[in-house]
Amino acid sequence: MIHRLLLSCCLALTVYGFLQAQGLEAPLLSFNQQSLHHQQTAMLTLGGWAVANLALGAGLQGKATGSTKHFHRMNALWNTVNLGIAGLGYLSAIKADPAGWDVATSLQKHQGFQKILLFNAGLDVGYVMGGLYLTERAKRPDVNQDQLRGFGQSIMLQGTFLLVFDLVNYFIAAGANDQIPLLLGSTTDGLGLLLRF
Numbered sequence: 001m002i003h004r005l006l007l008s009c010c011l012a013l014t015v016y017g018f019l020q021a022q023g024l025e026a027p028l029l030s031f032n033q034q035s036l037h038h039q040q041t042a043m044l045t046l047g048g049w050a051v052a053n054l055a056l057g058a059g060l061q062g063k064a065t066g067s068t069k070h071f072h073r074m075n076a077l078w079n080t081v082n083l084g085i086a087g088l089g090y091l092s093a094i095k096a097d098p099a100g101w102d103v104a105t106s107l108q109k110h111q112g113f114q115k116i117l118l119f120n121a122g123l124d125v126g127y128v129m130g131g132l133y134l135t136e137r138a139k140r141p142d143v144n145q146d147q148l149r150g151f152g153q154s155i156m157l158q159g160t161f162l163l164v165f166d167l168v169n170y171f172i173a174a175g176a177n178d179q180i181p182l183l184l185g186s187t188t189d190g191l192g193l194l195l196r197f
Contacts, residue, residue, distance in 0.1 A: 031176065074155065
């Protein structure tokens, strides 16, 4: 009698766990697909910025003089790196298989992306400050003033763009954080238990 009761409880918990897992599969895949789509869009945006800066920088530096020439040169140089980052990030996002991620992997990747964006935002502030330093240093008489001023202005522009880019994308990614309790199987109505077999 006790064995049958235990067996019935185990069977009920198994069926409940299976139904819960099936119920979470669709939201988890949707969450993963949205996260990857956001990353792809972000990398396309960064790539577009990089291509525009490369084209303008390479095209305009030949005709420019003084600090403007160095400004365009640094924009082109800076964005070769941005284009590489955007290309690798985009390829990584399109090659990912969101259907194969469990909840822990999904959350790790989602939160990892947010951490990278915040870390990069800190670097971006450093870039802006570095550009400001170069423009201030250009005021000295014993330096290449045009080069320092042009490089400084370019680095401030690039750092400001990247700061806005990283913060906007962080807040977009963080906007999906309200879906995490659903993925974990909890509700706002109280405590729950999720068993997976």
